[in-house]
Amino acid sequence: MTAEPFPSTAEAKLELLTRINRAIAGAEQQPLPPYPVSAPLSREAVLHQFEDRILDYKAAFTRVLAGEIVGAVAAALGGARRVIVPPGLAAAWLPAGLDMLRDDPPLSHADLDRAEAVVTGCAVAVSETGTIILDHGPDQGRRALSLIPDLHVCLVRGDQVVQTVRQAVDTVAASVRAGRPLTWLSGGSATSDIELVRVEGVHGPRHLHVIVVE
Amino acid sequence: MSDHGGLHPAQPFPEAAREQVVRAQLRANLRKVTHTIREKRANVVGELPQWEQLRTLGAATKDASLANLSDRLLQLEQSVKARGGHVHWARDAQEAREIVARIAAAHGARELIKVKSITSDEIELNRALEERGIHAIETDLAELIVQLSHDRPSHILVPAIHRNRAEIQALFNAELPGEGELPDDPAALAAAARRYLRHKFLTTKMAVSGANFAIAETGTVCVVESEGNGRMCVTLPEVLVSIMGIEKVLETWEDISVFMELLPRSSTAERMNPYNSFWSGVTPGDGPQEFHLVLLDNGRTNVLADDFGRQTLRCIRCSACLNVCPVYERAGGHAYGSVYPGPIGAILTPQLLGMHDKNANTLPGASSLCGACYDVCPVKINIPQVLIYLRSEANLQKGLTAEALAMKGMKFVMSEGWRFEGALELARVGQGPLVHGDAITSLPGPLAGWTQVRDLKPFPKEGFRDWWRNRPAPVDAAPPAIVQKAEEGPVPPQKKEGGQFDAEPPREDTL
Ligand code: SF4
Numbered sequence: 001m002t003a004e005p006f007p008s009t010a011e012a013k014l015e016l017l018t019r020i021n022r023a024i025a026g027a028e029q030q031p032l033p034p035y036p037v038s039a040p041l042s043r044e045a046v047l048h049q050f051e052d053r054i055l056d057y058k059a060a061f062t063r064v065l066a067g068e069i070v071g072a073v074a075a076a077l078g079g080a081r082r083v084i085v086p087p088g089l090a091a092a093w094l095p096a097g098l099d100m101l102r103d104d105p106p107l108s109h110a111d112l113d114r115a116e117a118v119v120t121g122c123a124v125a126v127s128e129t130g131t132i133i134l135d136h137g138p139d140q141g142r143r144a145l146s147l148i149p150d151l152h153v154c155l156v157r158g159d160q161v162v163q164t165v166r167q168a169v170d171t172v173a174a175s176v177r178a179g180r181p182l183t184w185l186s187g188g189s190a191t192s193d194i195e196l197v198r199v200e201g202v203h204g205p206r207h208l209h210v211i212v213v214e
Numbered sequence: 215m216s217d218h219g220g221l222h223p224a225q226p227f228p229e230a231a232r233e234q235v236v237r238a239q240l241r242a243n244l245r246k247v248t249h250t251i252r253e254k255r256a257n258v259v260g261e262l263p264q265w266e267q268l269r270t271l272g273a274a275t276k277d278a279s280l281a282n283l284s285d286r287l288l289q290l291e292q293s294v295k296a297r298g299g300h301v302h303w304a305r306d307a308q309e310a311r312e313i314v315a316r317i318a319a320a321h322g323a324r325e326l327i328k329v330k331s332i333t334s335d336e337i338e339l340n341r342a343l344e345e346r347g348i349h350a351i352e353t354d355l356a357e358l359i360v361q362l363s364h365d366r367p368s369h370i371l372v373p374a375i376h377r378n379r380a381e382i383q384a385l386f387n388a389e390l391p392g393e394g395e396l397p398d399d400p401a402a403l404a405a406a407a408r409r410y411l412r413h414k415f416l417t418t419k420m421a422v423s424g425a426n427f428a429i430a431e432t433g434t435v436c437v438v439e440s441e442g443n444g445r446m447c448v449t450l451p452e453v454l455v456s457i458m459g460i461e462k463v464l465e466t467w468e469d470i471s472v473f474m475e476l477l478p479r480s481s482t483a484e485r486m487n488p489y490n491s492f493w494s495g496v497t498p499g500d501g502p503q504e505f506h507l508v509l510l511d512n513g514r515t516n517v518l519a520d521d522f523g524r525q526t527l528r529c530i531r532c533s534a535c536l537n538v539c540p541v542y543e544r545a546g547g548h549a550y551g552s553v554y555p556g557p558i559g560a561i562l563t564p565q566l567l568g569m570h571d572k573n574a575n576t577l578p579g580a581s582s583l584c585g586a587c588y589d590v591c592p593v594k595i596n597i598p599q600v601l602i603y604l605r606s607e608a609n610l611q612k613g614l615t616a617e618a619l620a621m622k623g624m625k626f627v628m629s630e631g632w633r634f635e636g637a638l639e640l641a642r643v644g645q646g647p648l649v650h651g652d653a654i655t656s657l658p659g660p661l662a663g664w665t666q667v668r669d670l671k672p673f674p675k676e677g678f679r680d681w682w683r684n685r686p687a688p689v690d691a692a693p694p695a696i697v698q699k700a701e702e703g704p705v706p707p708q709k710k711e712g713g714q715f716d717a718e719p720p721r722e723d724t725l
Contacts, residue, residue, distance in 0.1 A: 009313070013303035016511050018286040020460070022229050024517035027281040035472070036264035053485060106499065109416045109450060127485035129478075142500035143449045143491075146304050147442070148416075165486075169471040176432050176467050181493040181501060184474075186486035189442035193356035193372060194400035195379055196247050202355060202404055203411065204442025204489060 038128065038164055046127045046163050047212065053130025057187025057207040058200060069093045069155070069213055073119060074211040076153045080116035084145050088138020089119060093155065103141050112144055117151035117206075123182075124171040125161045132156065132210065133168055134183045135175035143183060152205040154185070157213040218512060219307030219338040221566055223551025231545040240376050240546050247375050248537040253588070254483035255534060261485075262475070272476045273594040275469050276461075276528035280518065286430045286463045287509060293433030296350045297495020299505040305339035310510050314339060314422060314455055317506055318348050321453055323420045328680040329437060329444045330354035331424025332531060333457050333510060335367065335553040339422065350422065351414055353443035355407050362389045368547030368555065371481055371533040376546060379403065411443065421447040421502070425458035426530070427473060428507070434494045435507065438477060440487050448491050454502035460509050461518075474531060476592035481532035513566030522603055523565050527595040529558055535587035535597060541580050550577060559586035561600045569607045578604035660689040 041049065047063070054061045064072045074095035077083065084101045085094065094100070101107060101115055119141035127133045132154055134140045146152055162168050172182060189204030200206055223230065234240065259265050279286055291301040304310035318326060326343070328334065328350050340350045340361075352361040356374040360367050363385050367373030374382070383398040386406055390396075393406045427436040437444045437454050448454055464470060470492075473521065478487045496505050517527055536556030538541050545557035551573065552563040560581060564574040578601045587597040676684075 009302045009304075009309075012305050012309060014507070016283045016303050016305055016460070016515070017287070019511065019515035020287070020518065023515050024283055026280060026525075027521075028273060029278055029281040033267065033271050033280060035271060036267035038264065039260065052261070057488075113412075113416055126486075131486045135501060136497075142497075144500075147445050147449055165474050166471045169468060169474070173467050176429075176434055176492065176494065177431075179494050179497065181491070181497050183445065184486065184490035184492075185488065186484070187488050189440070190488050191355050191404055191441045192482075193354070193359070193374060194382055194403055195243075196250050196372070196377075197400040199401045199404040202408055202441040202443065203353070203415065203446055 012033060012095075032045065037166065041127075041163055043158075046161055047158060049163070050125060050127035050130060050212070052160050052188070053127065054210050056100060057130055057208075059187050059210060061210050061212070063212045063214070065214055069211070070095050072211050073153060073155075076211060077117055077119075077151070079178060080151055082114060082116045084112065084115045084118040084141075084149060086120055086139055086141030086145055089121060090139075094119065103145055106142070107145075109144070109148070112148040115149040117153060118146050118149045119153045119155070120146050121155050121157075122160060123175065124168045125156050126165055126168045127161055127163050129186060131165070131168070131184050131186045133172055134185070135172050135180050136183070137175070137180075143181060146185075147204060150205055150209045151209065152185075152188075153209045153211065156212050158212055161212070165183075218567055219311075220335050220553040221307075221513070221563055221574075222571070223563065223573040223577070226573050227549060227551070227560075227580045228576060230551050231541075231549040231580070234546045234549040235544055237546070239378070242367070242543060243376055243378055244543055244546055247369075247372060248543055251371075251483050251537045255480065255537070258479045258485055262479075268472055268475055269592055269594050272472050272530075272592055273525075273699055275464065275472055276530075276593055277525075279464050279469075280461065280527055282465075282660055283460065283463070283518065286465060287460060289430040289465075290428055290433060290463050290507075291509075293430065294435075294495050294505075294507050295433075297433050299433065299495035299507055302506060302508045302519075304508055304510045304512070306512050307510075310337045310457060310508050310512070311339055311342040313506075313508050314457070315346055315348070317345060317453065318343065318420060321420055323348055323453075325349045325351065325414075325418055326420040326422055327351050327353050327418045327447050327451065328357075328421065329423035329439065330357045330373070331457065332553055333420070333424045333459055335420060336512065337457070337510065339457075346351075351411075353411055353415070353447060354439070355404060355441060355443075358407055358411070359385065362386075367553070368546060369533060369536060371536075376548075395542060406521055415443075415446040415450055419451055420453040421451040421455070423448055423454065423456045425456045425462055425507075426468060426477070426600060428458055428463050429465075429467050429470060430463050432494050434467065434470075434492050436470065437491045438487055439489050439491075440482065442489055445489050445491050445538065448493065449501050451502055453504045453506075455506040455508065457508040457510055460511055460514050461529075476525060477530055477532055479697040480530075480534040480590065480592040513568070516568055517562070517565040520565070523561070523600060526561050526565055526600060527559075528595055530593060531558075532592055533558075534592065538586040538590050540582055540584060540586075545580070550580065552577075557581065557597045557601075558595075561595075561597055561604060564604055564608075569604065575604075575608040578602075583673050591594045618725055 043153040051061050062072050082099045087104050122132045141154055188200055188206055188208040189202050190200050191202045192198050219615050294301050299467045314709045325719050352358045356372055359374040369375040379398045382403055386396050390406055396402055396406055423437055425435045478484050496503055517523055535558050539557050542556040552559055554562045555560055560577040564577050567573050567574045581601050583598050585598050598723045
């Protein structure tokens, strides 16, 4: 990796900045209006809203108590056996008898492609939009892990579900400032490019199963 | 002259539109799609009572960023470099293509994968790469359809909106190797594309994307998508190049929030689109280990320099304005001749190219000024106002034309009732030789420009005033009910000497 492989752009940069400065000379800046927020819902209503949105995306949803995780994960995995497990995900949450693919050392693209499913945690979730945000911490693994297998089982702690996008953006601010990538998931992969007929699953995981744990 | 790539319309809008409106299949496809998205959008927008305040905040956030654009871009450059990425500055389309081509050449890439990006269409990247023996594969399903059929995108969001399943079936049967005979079922067609592209995702070393937003503070670039092809492209290859217009930069991470509320609901009419990817430079052990960000001007500083037109740069390319536009619905995306179609294209293209461009400066005429585009725009770009403003700019460029003279004459005639009635009488007599069937399809001399784009209804034998005077007296002489005034549309400005704007009611033009 070279530091600056295209030194000719220094001239372009100078001219571009000159053009911009000429263009915005005297432009006034107004103070930003306050951020409008939704009326807050109760905890229970937030979780209900989250479930409703997830189901609306045609993803699967289960809500369980801590002691029921293993059973819920087993049910969500269905017949999938070759399962990717990020390095930081608690093995205690996984059912026995899986062919676990630990990403340590990193799996090749071909290995990932042979996997049937992946189980991850998440960083935060948004009830209003049914969105799950991964900041690719240890229980979620690098981006490719949750991208290539056809089934993604995602474990969400009840206290990770916030109501609004704004709250979620604040929650992951520290991760972003630390340079971590983010993936926001709202349902599974989908396209509506042919006559607006929604087709589930084009390139990403075709199936998403969300398990909320309390 | 610098090279503007795919911005430039090859013909004036009225000519191009005349060719497109006769395509019945196109119009049927367009109507179905725009109406479906439009209705869904209204529902999800209705869920947020604070929608109007979100729009105001979205507009203000973009304005603030544009008011400090050079600082924001320098900050972005620093943050991306601090995270191990490279930043390039491109004055025009040609420079941007050159940068991408050189990166590809440095890695000996013969093939690369692409996330849908209008900015890359704007700089005509694929053609430039092809000329150097590098094949750029579009991975968005609609873009793949467009690419395989050697066509052009017709919609920002659904680029193959003008093709139906039978056309796509025939295309895939001819073009996708090893798929055999495919049925015309959208699920089967999408599955075929999945098989074709999966191998490419897993093995291609370089990818090119656009960027929906970039955060100056953290060096974070964002790609918003549905299919997962975007995640594949920005995650799996070793080298990633993202091309973004300079107007896409935001100041702080928190600024992204309002746009993640506004964009999906306006665009695909979903509460959130399936996938958003955010990355900052290079993350060791995760994703591409070489990252380049190309900052593109290509006329944007022209737009920035105009105090009134500047609001156009707030655009987040949601395409909501296309879906509500009656002109777009009939003429279709290709009539605009540029990579930017619809209402936003009608104001963005001529501003990027400069109002002296004689094809582009016909685009501000591509509107009925109904105001629907302004109502839906999530960042409150007053498209009708900008259209009127640009029309007056275009007229200033043209000087005193026949149309300008005709308008002056109309003003004289219409300012006094008796002159107007006299003129009508004259018109009824004078139009005789021009009426064919029940329409005037061509006017003589300098007025021909009018009928080139519209058929005129002949003046009726009896005008409203005559009918009113001659009508039988009403049986019950109750005062007529007051007809409720139609809801007022946005008010277009008139440019006056000092650059001030005056409010006047909108003028109704028809295509
Ligand atoms: S002008 Fe407004 S409505 Fe049209 S694409 Fe841009 S942001 Fe969307």
